[in-house]
Amino acid sequence: MATTKTDPDQRHNEGREPAKLASDLLTADDYHELLKQLYMARYFDVRLIKEKKRGRLRGTLYSSHNQEGIIVGALYGLRPTDWISPIHRDMPAFFMKDFRSGWDNPERVGMTIEEVCGQVWGKVTSPGRARDNWSHIGSRAKKIIHSTSMLAGTIPAAVGVTLADRLNGLDSVAVTFNGEGSTAQGVFHEAINFAAVEKLPVITIIENNQWAYGTPTHYEYSLEDFARRADGFGIPGLVADGQDVLDVYNKVCQAVEFSRAGNGPSIVECKTFRSYGHGDHDDDRAEKYRPEEEVEEGRKRDPIAIMKKIMVEKGFLSPAEAAKFPAEGKGASEVTDEDFPPEVVAYLNRGVESAVNAPVPEAHEGGMWVFREEN
Amino acid sequence: MATATETGVKKNFLTGLKEAIAEEMESNPNLICMGEDIGALGGAFGVTDGLIARWGRERVIDMPISEAAIVGVAAGLCLNGKSVMVEMQFIDFISCGFDQIVNMTATYHYRTAGEVNMPMVIRGPAGAYGGGALYHSQMNEAWFANSPGIKIIVPSTPYDAKGMMKAALRNPDPVLVYEIKDLYRRRDLEEVLPEEDYIVPLGKASVRREGDDLTIVTYGQNVYHCLEAAKNLEKEGYHVEVIDLRSLVPLDEATIIESLKKTNRLLVVNEAPMTCGFAGEVLSRMSEKAFEYLDAPPARITRLDTPVPWVKPLELFVLPSVEQITEKALKLIKY
Numbered sequence: 001m002a003t004t005k006t007d008p009d010q011r012h013n014e015g016r017e018p019a020k021l022a023s024d025l026l027t028a029d030d031y032h033e034l035l036k037q038l039y040m041a042r043y044f045d046v047r048l049i050k051e052k053k054r055g056r057l058r059g060t061l062y063s064s065h066n067q068e069g070i071i072v073g074a075l076y077g078l079r080p081t082d083w084i085s086p087i088h089r090d091m092p093a094f095f096m097k098d099f100r101s102g103w104d105n106p107e108r109v110g111m112t113i114e115e116v117c118g119q120v121w122g123k124v125t126s127p128g129r130a131r132d133n134w135s136h137i138g139s140r141a142k143k144i145i146h147s148t149s150m151l152a153g154t155i156p157a158a159v160g161v162t163l164a165d166r167l168n169g170l171d172s173v174a175v176t177f178n179g180e181g182s183t184a185q186g187v188f189h190e191a192i193n194f195a196a197v198e199k200l201p202v203i204t205i206i207e208n209n210q211w212a213y214g215t216p217t218h219y220e221y222s223l224e225d226f227a228r229r230a231d232g233f234g235i236p237g238l239v240a241d242g243q244d245v246l247d248v249y250n251k252v253c254q255a256v257e258f259s260r261a262g263n264g265p266s267i268v269e270c271k272t273f274r275s276y277g278h279g280d281h282d283d284d285r286a287e288k289y290r291p292e293e294e295v296e297e298g299r300k301r302d303p304i305a306i307m308k309k310i311m312v313e314k315g316f317l318s319p320a321e322a323a324k325f326p327a328e329g330k331g332a333s334e335v336t337d338e339d340f341p342p343e344v345v346a347y348l349n350r351g352v353e354s355a356v357n358a359p360v361p362e363a364h365e366g367g368m369w370v371f372r373e374e375n
Numbered sequence: 376m377a378t379a380t381e382t383g384v385k386k387n388f389l390t391g392l393k394e395a396i397a398e399e400m401e402s403n404p405n406l407i408c409m410g411e412d413i414g415a416l417g418g419a420f421g422v423t424d425g426l427i428a429r430w431g432r433e434r435v436i437d438m439p440i441s442e443a444a445i446v447g448v449a450a451g452l453c454l455n456g457k458s459v460m461v462e463m464q465f466i467d468f469i470s471c472g473f474d475q476i477v478n479m480t481a482t483y484h485y486r487t488a489g490e491v492n493m494p495m496v497i498r499g500p501a502g503a504y505g506g507g508a509l510y511h512s513q514m515n516e517a518w519f520a521n522s523p524g525i526k527i528i529v530p531s532t533p534y535d536a537k538g539m540m541k542a543a544l545r546n547p548d549p550v551l552v553y554e555i556k557d558l559y560r561r562r563d564l565e566e567v568l569p570e571e572d573y574i575v576p577l578g579k580a581s582v583r584r585e586g587d588d589l590t591i592v593t594y595g596q597n598v599y600h601c602l603e604a605a606k607n608l609e610k611e612g613y614h615v616e617v618i619d620l621r622s623l624v625p626l627d628e629a630t631i632i633e634s635l636k637k638t639n640r641l642l643v644v645n646e647a648p649m650t651c652g653f654a655g656e657v658l659s660r661m662s663e664k665a666f667e668y669l670d671a672p673p674a675r676i677t678r679l680d681t682p683v684p685w686v687k688p689l690e691l692f693v694l695p696s697v698e699q700i701t702e703k704a705l706k707l708i709k710y
Contacts, residue, residue, distance in 0.1 A: 129488035140454060140491050150478050156444045157479065160451015167407075167433060167457070187475065190444035197439065369485050370523050372492040372547040374578070374625065 022077065022253035023246045028316045034072060034245050035311065037099055038304050039344045041068035041092040042327055047348055048091075048120060049332035052280055056356075058122055059133040062088040065275035065332070066243075069303035070207050073240075073248025074175055074268075076100060077256055080109040083161050083174035085145035085154045088135045089207065089274075090177045091116070094144060095351075103347065109142050113351030123358035130361055131369075145174075151182030155191040155204065162200045173201035173259045175252070180269075181212025183229065184220055192265060196233040201259030203252065204267045207242065209274035210298070214282070214289040227269040235265050242272030243301040246310065273298030275331070304328040385565035388530075388558045391537035392422050392498075396460060398572070399544040400430055406544065407452055409436045409445055410462030419464050420500055420559060442472030446497065450480045453493040460544060463499030466553060467513040480549050481524030492547045498540070500556035501529075502596050503646055503678070503694055507556075508685035514595065514647040514678075519551055520624055520656065527623040528577055529553040531598045533566050535621055538575030546577065555596045580627035582634070586614030588708050590634040592657050593644040594620040597695060601644055604700035613708050623653055628660060635665045640707045641673040644695050649677040671710035676703055
């Protein structure tokens with residue numbers, strides 16, 4: 001945790017009781033659930049990498065490998081009615097939103113695995129009927145803001161949905177996921193500034209994975225902890241260890257509680273490391289800009305391994321149980337289905353099967369839905 | 376309320392706009408207004424005057440100077456069930472919000488396969504001839520006409536300003552409104568507006584003057600230059616039809632084609648630059664769809680492919696003029 005002259009944590013807690021850690025209230029079941037969700041996010045990623053290599057997928061794949069702690073930890077701190085705005089590297093977030101209500105709960109406010117796989121495979125079962133690629137889906141009903149390729153481009157919309165909710169007397173929050181690369185965009189600053197002015201409940205998560213495509217952070221900004229940018233907006237900035245799902249959960253819960261109480265937005269920087277290239281298209285070329293040793297070092301802190309270690313320490317997992325399903329520390333080419341809990345594999349199999357069997361949209365749909373009304 | 380409709384009183388263009396917005400705010404509690412200085416000041420030109428006193432900051436939001444955030448936040452409001460009127464202080468500044476308009480808002484309905492629509496009006500003062508110089512004079516409608524998913528209107532009378540603004544505010548899609556600021560307070564355009572609620576549907580052109588020798592298609596402030604040219608030509612015995620498009624997207628092709636069947640000659644006038652401008656779009660569509668009715672090569676008069684300069688002689692040099700229109704019209708008629 002960074003401590004600077006304007007320690008963001010201190011700001012955050014100004015005038016309040018020192019925050020209890022949200023994770024103190026989690027049960028052993030919660031820990032097991034979080035671990036299973038980490039496996040789910042990891043399996044989704046490595047399975048898709050394999051499917052892509054088999055030539056079964058179109059488009060580019062943006063791996064979330066090694067960054068699952070952020071997706072899982074952040075989502076676990078939200079209510080079903082909260083909004084999220086994931087981007088390309090957060091693909092699992094689309095179907096894992098509100099997993100806490102039960103993965104197969106029909107009332108769950110998140111996409112189904114069939115919908116997300118339908119999108120990945122480009123089929124009619126995609127929520128956007130496969131009109132835009134990869135993560136460019138969303139759902140008003142499921143409170144997932146539709147992502148675009150313009151980084152930071154959906155932060156203003158996240159601000160807007162919370163403004164509408166507030167006008168309607170609701171206290172939902174919006175959590176946006178962003179790479180650190182997107183923080184240099186003008187709209188990032190415009191939107192957070194306005195959220196700060198209006199005290200709107202928008203939590204901006206920065207997944208600081210050290211690389212914006214081929215550009216390292218020292219070419220992106222000149223700060224030690226990016227969260228200090230928050231000072232410039234007059235809002236709290238927290239730093240979390242993105243590899244520790246519980247730390248992410250705690251910091252996001254802290255930010256959400258702050259927002260929900262009417263205090264406005266905050267930034268949560270989650271420090272992490274990108275395992276692969278920007279997309280699968282540059283996996284082979286990533287060594288041109290990123291030394292192999294850095295990748296090896298970065299992959300050492302695997303969120304699954306870290307969670308297992310904590311659970312063993314807490315007595316929630318025996319060392320023998322922790323040794324089961326050894327997916328941690330392995331890349332897509334090294335893991336097999338046996339490295340994952342069977343229910344995780346089965347869950348995704350269901351989605352893949354549904355997507356493979358679904359039809360591609362009819363060609364004429366390409367000309368539809370430009371306008372809701374002809375004039 | 377200052378904007379209440381009064382019978383028999385002639386009203387200007389600006390009042391038409393004000394009444395439209397105020398009436399829609401009254402009838403649609405889901406409508407939110409956003410923009411720079413639109414609250415206490417009432418907007419740079421006074422179009423939103425009085426709104427904040429009536430509806431408060433909850434529905435009339437003064438925004439920081441952040442056009443991208445203004446449009447993007449509006450998109451979020453629309454995503455979550457609201458309708459939004461966004462004011463660009465000058466339409467020139469719309470470029471600062473360009474990405475949020477063309478990539479975020481305009482594509483929303485398309486990329487969600489119809490799940491989400493964006494009932495958003497983006498409006499602002501536009502147009503040259505007033506000494507506004509490079510950044511307070513633009514007509515940049517072609518940028519957006521080339522971006523599918525945005526409707527574009529350019530009313531030129533108080534009646535249309537009010538009726539089209541009301542139609543735009545009720546429309547389920549993004550609508551860009553180019554308000555010609557030099558028409559805002561023009562006395563000679565003042566007219567009595569209907570007391571009852573009315574709209575002017577989008578996508579319908581208006582024949583502002585009938586004639587059978589030449590069709591001039593135009594919109595915005597150039598409507599008045601063309602009407603003056605038509606008057607000049609009338610003195611010489613030529614009858615020119617002037618069509619005010621009012622709506623660029625969607626475009627009322629039928630009205631133009633019907634006119635060409637009668638006149639067989641086409642001149643298109645707009646004050647935007649020539650290359651890839653909307654005048655060129657009208658010309659090419661008519662070349663494709665009405666070629667057999669044409670007895671002369673269709674022509675256009677536009678601004679030169681330059682920015683709009685400041686001092687008067689320079690400004691007038693680059694913009695379409697009554698003289699230019701008259702001269703070109705004569706050439707086409709005599710072709």
